[in-house]
Amino acid sequence: MRPLPEPEGLPLVHAAVPYEGAVRALLIAHKERGALGLAGPLGGALARAVEGAVGAVGGVGVRPLLLVPVPSSRGSVRARGHDPTRRVALAAAARLRRAGRPARVVPVLRQRRAVADQAGLGARGRRANLAGALEVVPGGARLLAAGRVVLVDDLMTTGATLAEAARALGAGVRGGGAGPGVVHPPFTSRAAERSGSDFAQHEFEQRVAAVIASSPASFEINRNSPRTWIVAGGER
Numbered sequence: 001m002r003p004l005p006e007p008e009g010l011p012l013v014h015a016a017v018p019y020e021g022a023v024r025a026l027l028i029a030h031k032e033r034g035a036l037g038l039a040g041p042l043g044g045a046l047a048r049a050v051e052g053a054v055g056a057v058g059g060v061g062v063r064p065l066l067l068v069p070v071p072s073s074r075g076s077v078r079a080r081g082h083d084p085t086r087r088v089a090l091a092a093a094a095r096l097r098r099a100g101r102p103a104r105v106v107p108v109l110r111q112r113r114a115v116a117d118q119a120g121l122g123a124r125g126r127r128a129n130l131a132g133a134l135e136v137v138p139g140g141a142r143l144l145a146a147g148r149v150v151l152v153d154d155l156m157t158t159g160a161t162l163a164e165a166a167r168a169l170g171a172g173v174r175g176g177g178a179g180p181g182v183v184h185p186p187f188t189s190r191a192a193e194r195s196g197s198d199f200a201q202h203e204f205e206q207r208v209a210a211v212i213a214s215s216p217a218s219f220e221i222n223r224n225s226p227r228t229w230i231v232a233g234g235e236r
Contacts, residue, residue: 006159007158007159007160007163008163009163009164009166009167009170010159010162010163010166011151011162011163011166011207011208011209012053012056012057012207012208012209013053013156013159013162013208013209013210013211013214014049014050014052014053014056014208014209014210014211015049015156015210015211015212015213015214016045016046016048016049016211016212016213017045017212017213018213018214018215019155019157019213019214019215023212023213024213026038026041026042027042027154027155027212027213030042030084030088030154031080031084031154032080034080034081034082036082036087039084039087039088039090039091040091042088042091042154042212043088043089043090043091043092043093043094043095044091044092044095045212045213046088046089046091046092046152046154046210046211046212047092047093047095047096047099049210049211049212050065050067050092050096050103050150050152050210051096051101052210053150053208053209053210054148054150054208056208057208062102063102063147063148064102064103064104064146064147064148065093065096065101065102065103065104065147065148065150066103066104066105066106066143066144066146066147066148066149066150067089067092067093067103067104067105067106067150067152068105068106068107068108068109068144068149068150068151068152068165068169069083069085069086069089069105069107069109069152069153070085070109070151070152070153070161070162070165071083071085071107071109071110071111071134072084072085072086073111074111084154085152085153085154086105086107088152088154088212089105089152090105092152093105102147104147106140106143106144106149108136108137108140108141108143108144108172109134109135109136109137109140109165109168109169110134110135110136110137111133111134112133112134112135133164134164134165134167134168135168135171135172136168136169136171136172136173140172141172141173144169144172144173149169149207150208150209150210151165151166151169151207151208151209151210152209152210152211153165153209153211153212154211154212154213155211155212155213155214156209156211156213156214156215157214157215158215162209162211165209166207166209169207170207
């Protein structure tokens with residue numbers, strides 16, 4: 001199933017586990033209570049979701065994986081004393097490298113304006129709250145050309161955050177020419193192969209995302225892999 005209403009521009013998303021029970025407790029403990037030792041196992045779960053995401057679109061190859069974490073606000077980082085998504089992304093990249101897959105974290109997204117607390121907002125309110133809120137840092141587009149980009153986050157519930165992150169990446173790669181609410185059509189790697197340039201290859205790849213957990217209602221079981229769940233939609 002897809003979220004209703006479904007946010008425009010939501011990339012294909014894979015998650016490791018449903019957001020319930022012990023998983024919910026672990027994510028909250030890591031994010032809000034400073035249980036930093038949980039970054040390792042949570043990073044392992046995120047690494048599995050990353051593998052599922054790139055495998056689903058034929059992304060298995062020699063190019064390095066570039067994990068782009070959804071940015072937390074500066075206020076949230078100060079209040080928590082750490083950036084949980086970036087910490088888990090670093091652990092996931094380390095796990096992937098140990099498994100023989102080149103991977104690194106590329107934190108090229110940042111907030112370009114303040115956003116309200118998402119708690120209590122419905123799907124429409126979250127989309128409005130996040131529209132145009134993210135951007136690629138100067139020079140970030142060139143960094144993204146060096147590998148296969150995967151958006152990563154810890155949790156997704158309806159999809160607005162990842163949709164906005166995907167929009168910001170698309171605008172950044174194209175030189176910032178797209179404003180809030182503008183969604184670029186999906187491209188295929190076949191067109192990139194014809195272009196012959198690494199930068200163009202990145203430009204034309206289908207965007208994918210990976211999260212540790214998502215609402216159980218947004219899962220479809222990937223019957224080709226007992227370890228991977230395909231998330232058909234969601235929002236942070």
